[in-house]
Amino acid sequence: MALTPARTMPGVLELLPLDQIAFQRMLDVIRRNYERFGFLPIETPVIEYADVLLTKTGGETERQVYFVQSTGSLEQGEKPELALRFDLTVPLARYVAEHEHDLSFPFRRYQMQRVYRGERAQRGRFREFYQCDIDVIGKDALSIRYDAELPAVIYSVFRELNIGAFTIQLNNRKLMRGFFESLGVGDSEQQTLVLREVDKLDKRGADYVRGTLTAEPFGLSAATAQKILDFVQVRSTSLQDAFDRLDALGPGPEAMEQGRAELREVLCLIRDFGVPETHYALNLSIARGLDYYTGTVYETTLNDHPQIGSICSGGRYENLASQYTKSKLPGVGISIGLTRLYWQLRDAGLVATGQSTVDVLVTQMDPAQLPAYLAVANELRSAGIATEVVMDGGKLGKQFKYADRAGIRFAVVLGEDELAKGVVTVKDLRREDQFEVPRAELVKTLRVELAQAEIGR
Structure with a gap:
């Protein structure tokens, strides 16, 4: 078929x-x-x-x-x-x-x-x-x-x-x-037709409008047209x-x-x-x-x-x-x-491509830790931060590449080391740098980062 x-x-x-x-x-x-x-x-x-x-x-x-x-x-x-x-x-x-x-x-x-x-x-x-x-x-x-x-x-x-x-x-x-009436163009229908021609001035130019007004069906004198x-x-x-x-x-x-x-x-x-x-x-x-x-x-x-x-x-x-x-x-x-x-x-180059409406991507390091990733996402969403969670896993580099291509600026990483230390790694894909933040301070930190990103737009 x-x-x-x-x-x-x-x-x-x-x-x-x-x-x-x-x-x-x-x-x-x-x-x-x-x-x-x-x-x-x-x-x-x-x-x-x-x-x-x-x-x-x-x-x-x-x-x-x-x-x-x-x-x-x-x-x-x-x-x-x-x-x-x-x-x-x-x-x-x-x-x-x-x-x-x-x-x-x-x-x-x-x-x-x-x-x-x-x-x-x-x-x-x-x-x-x-x-x-x-x-x-x-x-x-x-x-x-x-x-x-x-x-x-x-x-x-x-x-x-x-x-x-x-x-x-x-x-x-x-x-x-x-x-128009003061010039002798007193008929309402003719005035309407003249109005339509006048409206073309900026598009067609004065010579075009003058030529139209002096020709049939208008037939205005050159002096009146001027x-x-x-x-x-x-x-x-x-x-x-x-x-x-x-x-x-x-x-x-x-x-x-x-x-x-x-x-x-x-x-x-x-x-x-x-x-x-x-x-x-x-x-x-x-x-x-x-x-x-x-x-x-x-x-x-x-x-x-x-x-x-x-x-x-x-x-x-x-x-x-x-x-x-x-x-x-x-x-x-x-x-x-x-x-x-x-x-x-x-x-004309006066409007640029928009910024993604997704603020953060929560990456997946270990499928067994999915409940922890979902908990992070729930906390961010409750704070008004638009968040997507990687559901299928895969190599971390590929997840970062996906976020970058989709226009998501920040990625959150919660791997084995981060879980042991009680921290979260935040990666700024636009600046290509990353930093650790205590788990309890993630929302506050991301709000500051997002506010600074908004100012920089």
Whole structure:
């Protein structure tokens, strides 16, 4: 019988244990910071009803849905009624609408789960990936102050991840739509199309955007296109500079004035949340491609690695669940696409392989002494020290080699001599040295060694 090749499909990230530990550490940091700001966890099913998932109008994403069908349904030729979620926002909308009367508003949730999209197989694009989202959902209304809180969360997360200098870039779609209106681009649908093109500025460049705006179907004059390009190339270098640049735009329609006022308030409050001015800026090219954003929008980039693109994005929306409930549920949220971010950081050499979660290996010198080895392991585990015991024995050198390859730094040896003297030998495999310690002082000694090892990382 022929063997089936062991393989994974393109577009998934399957890691070796020490890399998985590094990825898991990033998840832990994100979760810790979300909880630190008072967000509560939820999870939603990976499979949703297809008609629920496909109520959102957002363009390309909906053409990448994986439908789900049972074997029985396939045999009967039935049309799929289930699909894998392609983001966490649509399931959130369904969740809030379904549990609206049991939730406390403003509802502050975080969600860290896998999503699925039928991406073309290419480098750095994933069909299965983790999203790490937070949203604040209001009932009938939601203060603009929450728009300033989310950059504080972003700052807290990426400061602890310690992956390099970063900048949280902000804009407001009301400001953009109002400015377009002042130029005669007053049709809402045309404004949406212009917003999508403007969002490509940093990826495609000014000449590409200019050429698109002056060609069909836009047909804008060269002068109008240039005014739009001048507008979207505004960047601030400090908080005061951001205020000055907003003032320099001059007066405009009501939407523009509302967007400008919201931006000023948000920029001020971000500072009050403790985010240094060096870590956030005004960037009037940020539009976000999804149509449901209505106000503040965010993108975060690494200063020294702009080629990575946005590492965290999001924004304000007026009504999260209008397809499922008559209640008005405005909100603001952000998302970190962690799988792609981890892959890019590792590719750029900014994330190293993780350290083993096992602290100590208790070696085996004599099978008859296994109860003694297990007693040592039990004592270490009770003290919070992750410990593995060699169960099959073998040459000591081979046991050390196993520990080193598995990333376990410390090995404990309890041989005939150690048992007679009431001591334990501790071998530091990274420093390639060893020392004896009284049996009663093993836990205390290892705690000190592990603490020093943590500092040295």
